[in-house]
Amino acid sequence: MNKTKSIVAASLMLGLGLAACNSDGVHRNPGKTYAPDMTYSRAYDAYTGNPNFTDSQTSRLPVTGTVARGHQLPDHLVEGDTTSYKSFTTTMRFNADELKEGNRLFNIYCAICHGPNLDGQGPLYTTGKFAAMPANFKDGKYLHMPVGQMYAAVKYGKNMMGSYASQIDYKQRWQIISYIKKVQSENGGDAFAFGSAVKATDSTSAKPQASTAPTADKASKDATIKKG
Ligand code: HEC
Numbered sequence: 001m002n003k004t005k006s007i008v009a010a011s012l013m014l015g016l017g018l019a020a021c022n023s024d025g026v027h028r029n030p031g032k033t034y035a036p037d038m039t040y041s042r043a044y045d046a047y048t049g050n051p052n053f054t055d056s057q058t059s060r061l062p063v064t065g066t067v068a069r070g071h072q073l074p075d076h077l078v079e080g081d082t083t084s085y086k087s088f089t090t091t092m093r094f095n096a097d098e099l100k101e102g103n104r105l106f107n108i109y110c111a112i113c114h115g116p117n118l119d120g121q122g123p124l125y126t127t128g129k130f131a132a133m134p135a136n137f138k139d140g141k142y143l144h145m146p147v148g149q150m151y152a153a154v155k156y157g158k159n160m161m162g163s164y165a166s167q168i169d170y171k172q173r174w175q176i177i178s179y180i181k182k183v184q185s186e187n188g189g190d191a192f193a194f195g196s197a198v199k200a201t202d203s204t205s206a207k208p209q210a211s212t213a214p215t216a217d218k219a220s221k222d223a224t225i226k227k228g
Helices: 002-021 082-087 096-109 147-156 170-185 215-219
Strands: none
Touching: 082 147, 096 170, 147 170
16 A cells, blocks of 8 residues: 555656656746736836836936935035035934934944044954044044034045945934034033933923924935935
């Protein structure tokens, strides 16, 4: 009985195996399409022609004067304009959680050079792999640096430091800078000015709007994130 069973099983497997091999590399069409809408997209692909528009482009530019939801307005900070670097700032204010996030982002993007203690002694520098001394944010030279200048360094880079514009969006840049300013304020820098009155954990507060930035600045985000 058992023998018959195994003979049947063996021949079945052999049959299936042969059937599977029998393509000769020719029969590539599966024959039936299970979900044609998925296999053959009905939507126009981004870079294919489109008969619905006179210029036949599927990818459309945003309507003039509009900003897509979740996208950002330009910040109008021009590379090399050191005068405006000094006055450029934000009305954003960050609560404790947002500053914590700034700290996390700093550790991801900046600490490798500037050091987790913000003293310019990041591992890339101390191991000698990166020759230029990164800014020591606890040094007098940087303690009172205008936030706009810091913002410009993140957006455009500074000498050996590359631009982080493509990795870090408008809010994140300010979050990181606020975190740096917070640490600086505890190390002889200016009084910290970017904290919100309401702590993130303070859910009993009657004024939760204090933790968000005024609308003007919220809207004034950065469309020039894609450099150039
Ligand atoms: C690859 C190493 C490296 C990384 C990563 C890096 N920096 Fe720098 N940064 C430098 C160096 C080097 C300098 C000094 C540039 C100079 O003055 O020549 C510098 C300078 C600065 C300055 C001072 C700018 C000025 O005008 O003097 C700021 C602010 C700054 N970095 C912020 C940041 C922030 C914020 C991040 C993370 C988003 C970051 N850096 C990531 C290497 C780095």
